[in-house]
Amino acid sequence: EVQLVESGGGLVQPGRSLRLSCAASGFTFDDYAMHWVRQAPGKGLEWVSGISWNSGSIGYADSVKGRFTISRDNAKNSLYLQMNSLRAEDTALYYCAKNLHMDVWGKGTTVTVSS
Amino acid sequence: EIVMTQSPATLSVSPGERATLSCRASQSVSSNLAWYQQKPGQAPRLLIYGASTRATGIPARFSGSGSGTEFTLTISSLQSEDFAVYYCQQYNNWPPGGTFGQGTKLEIK
Numbered sequence: 515e516v517q518l519v520e521s522g523g524g525l526v527q528p529g530r531s532l533r534l535s536c537a538a539s540g541f542t543f544d545d546y547a548m549h550w551v552r553q554a555p556g557k558g559l560e561w562v563s564g565i566s567w568n569s570g571s572i573g574y575a576d577s578v579k580g581r582f583t584i585s586r587d588n589a590k591n592s593l594y595l596q597m598n599s600l601r602a603e604d605t606a607l608y609y610c611a612k613n614l615h616m617d618v619w620g621k622g623t624t625v626t627v628s629s
Numbered sequence: 630e631i632v633m634t635q636s637p638a639t640l641s642v643s644p645g646e647r648a649t650l651s652c653r654a655s656q657s658v659s660s661n662l663a664w665y666q667q668k669p670g671q672a673p674r675l676l677i678y679g680a681s682t683r684a685t686g687i688p689a690r691f692s693g694s695g696s697g698t699e700f701t702l703t704i705s706s707l708q709s710e711d712f713a714v715y716y717c718q719q720y721n722n723w724p725p726g727g728t729f730g731q732g733t734k735l736e737i738k
Contacts, residue, residue: 549727559673559716559729573726614720615663615678622672
């Protein structure tokens with residue numbers, strides 16, 4: 515079964531850091547681009563960051579550029595999102611998704627930024 | 630940055646009727662356009678990619694059309710399980726990104 519499982523979310527104070535992980539299974543992880551997408555409470559979907567299969571191409575939304583870093587470890591079938599200088603507006607459910615057109619999604623991990 | 634605009638924000642349709650949702654890109658995205666369905670408390674589900682190709686397991690009542698800057702998702706003969714929020718997303722200018730529209734809520738009339 516193709517599966518993505520996010521972890522690492524939690525409550526964090528403004529200005530602090532958090533690292534999200536996404537464990538992939540059931541498919542050849544290093545064949546696909548991967549993404550992070552977030553959804554603030556009651557709001558729509560926001561693409562956050564994406565990375566190509568070999569990490570050669572990486573992109574970020576303007577809202578997180580310079581603060582977030584995406585990476586992947588193909589040997590571990592894992593995707594990561596290092597989030598620094600967190601702000602209240604980063605509070606959201608964070609999903610990882612597979613492929614340029616996101617054909618598989620995880621259930622998400624919740625990040626709450628609050629003092 | 631490519632901006633995706635969906636219309637209408639809310640669409641009220643009766644079961645059994647047809648629903649037509651629109652998505653416009655601020656510049657051409659060719660056919661690199663996907664549609665997703667999201668129900669409350671669930672992750673989004675891919676419906677359409679490449680503007681018109683149904684994803685695996687998606688019923689034939691869902692169809693997508695368009696290219697360039699204008700796209701349409703049509704749901705023929707709405708079923709009760711189709712009432713949800715629908716998002717379009719472009720993936721033409723990746724990297725850097727894959728921007729989403731703001732969503733259309735499809736509700737029961």
